Amino acid sequence: MSVFAGKNIVVGVTGSIAAFKVATWVSDLAKEEALVHVVMSRAAEKFIAPLTFGALSANPVHTEMFSADQHHSMAHIDLGSEADIVLIAPASANTIAKLAGGFADNLLTTTVLATNAPVLVYPAMNSKMFSNRATQRNIRKLKEMGFTVVDPASGMMACKETGQGRLPEWPVAKEHIAKALSKQDLKGQRFLVTAGPTRESIDPARYLSNRSSGKMGYALARCAWRRGAHVTLVSGPTSLSVPTGVEYVQVHSALEMYDAVLSHAEVSQVVIKAAAVADYRPETQSRQKVKKDKIELILALTQNPDILFELGKIKKKGQLLVGFAAESENLQEEGRKKLTKKNLDLIAINDISKSNSGFETDTNRVLLLDAGGENQLPLTSKDATANLIVDKIVSLFANNCCT
Numbered sequence: 057m058s059v060f061a062g063k064n065i066v067v068g069v070t071g072s073i074a075a076f077k078v079a080t081w082v083s084d085l086a087k088e089e090a091l092v093h094v095v096m097s098r099a100a101e102k103f104i105a106p107l108t109f110g111a112l113s114a115n116p117v118h119t120e121m122f123s124a125d126q127h128h129s130m131a132h133i134d135l136g137s138e139a140d141i142v143l144i145a146p147a148s149a150n151t152i153a154k155l156a157g158g159f160a161d162n163l164l165t166t167t168v169l170a171t172n173a174p175v176l177v178y179p180a181m182n183s184k185m186f187s188n189r190a191t192q193r194n195i196r197k198l199k200e201m202g203f204t205v206v207d208p209a210s211g212m213m214a215c216k217e218t219g220q221g222r223l224p225e226w227p228v229a230k231e232h233i234a235k236a237l238s239k240q241d242l243k244g245q246r247f248l249v250t251a252g253p254t255r256e257s258i259d260p261a262r263y264l265s266n267r268s269s270g271k272m273g274y275a276l277a278r279c280a281w282r283r284g285a286h287v288t289l290v291s292g293p294t295s296l297s298v299p300t301g302v303e304y305v306q307v308h309s310a311l312e313m314y315d316a317v318l319s320h321a322e323v324s325q326v327v328i329k330a331a332a333v334a335d336y337r338p339e340t341q342s343r344q345k346v347k348k349d350k351i352e353l354i355l356a357l358t359q360n361p362d363i364l365f366e367l368g369k370i371k372k373k374g375q376l377l378v379g380f381a382a383e384s385e386n387l388q389e390e391g392r393k394k395l396t397k398k399n400l401d402l403i404a405i406n407d408i409s410k411s412n413s414g415f416e417t418d419t420n421r422v423l424l425l426d427a428g429g430e431n432q433l434p435l436t437s438k439d440a441t442a443n444l445i446v447d448k449i450v451s452l453f454a455n456n457c458c459t
């Protein structure tokens with residue numbers, strides 16, 4: 057089940073040219089089975105009709121504080137007190153100033169004053185308005201008051217100026233909502249996650265690689281960030297978007313991954329090695345493309361370092377090391393051998409003999425092994441699998457597995 061399903065989400069729309077973009081947000085949240093209630097300022101109604109939000113949310117849109125509707129006579133309090141989360145998107149400079157000052161002069165500002173739910177503010181305005189000292193002071197004030205203010209994106213604005221002030225794209229905005237709705241049981245922890253394949257160069261045109269898509273590692277990075285961790289993601293080449301909020305380190309070869317991982321491992325409480333690092337690389341790499349008729353038919357290989365093994369050797373007290381293995385047979389036996397040999401706290405075994413598990417798929421069926429036993433996770437999405445693996449990590453910490 058998605059993190060949005062069944063959640064009561066109030067969306068406050070204000071008078072910005074970006075108001076129309078939030079129609080997509082409301083539509084997607086409703087598809088995720090959230091209960092979406094839209095509140096609009098007077099100015100917002102100049103930019104987009106309430107009818108649009110009403111149709112997309114399948115709920116009445118609230119525009120008036122002093123409504124004649126008997127059922128909503130306390131709407132100024134009810135909407136905020138029943139909300140799981142309140143979004144102000146787009147947030148105009150004017151509404152940001154009013155929220156910073158604690159004003160309650162329309163239904164939207166009153167709703168914010170009357171809520172205990174997390175409030176996410178998405179400023180959207182001309183870049184000069186955004187960088188203006190008054191706006192920046194008001195944003196600082198909102199942050200001090202415990203609001204989450206999501207930085208606007210940079211680029212060309214509706215006014216044809218270029219700078220910071222654009223409403224973030226929905227996938228980014230959505231991740232911040234997902235985080236606000238998730239338990240924050242990893243707050244203060246540093247996670248290092250690796251993902252994707254490595255590419256071992258033969259010449260500038262050719263390489264050796266494997267079928268890893270990076271989806272499992274990216275899902276783990278996303279999940280750990282949503283649950284409050286600081287996440288560094290070291291990734292080989294993939295076609296995936298960089299997850300919101302993570303520190304991203306792009307690498308290509310196993311040797312580059314080795315350097316990146318070892319330089320980030322020491323400060324991390326949890327290291328998850330979900331990358332499929334090539335075991336071997338060509339003994340020599342040509343600087344020029346090798347002509348077809350000059351290619352050696354037998355490629356000489358040399359072994360790459362085993363990064364997980366090296367991490368196991370230098371593992372510190374209190375650090376938790378999680379490995380992944382792709383196996384097609386004898387899953388338990390192979391997993392136990394690696395758990396011991398590489399000094400791991402937890403190993404997740406992908407059964408790559410099944411078409412709906414392991415490489416390239418959106419689903420996974422993982423067997424978890426640790427010193428205390430085993431858990432067969434169900435066949436489920438990689439996002440849900442990531443959550444279950446992170447649950448296991450939290451329980452291992454709670455049982456002082458690695459002290």
Ligand SMILES: Cc1cc2nc3c(=O)[nH]c(=O)nc-3n(C[C@H](O)[C@H](O)[C@H](O)COP(=O)(O)O)c2cc1C
Binds near residue numbers: 070097150152180181
């Ligand atoms: C065409 C046009 C576009 C506007 N776009 C923005 C904007 O993107 N961001 C903003 O803060 N104000 C923008 N404004 C100004 C606001 O609409 C104005 O400050 C209004 O009072 C905001 O009221 P509200 O905060 O109650 O919605 C725009 C005004 C016009 C006429």
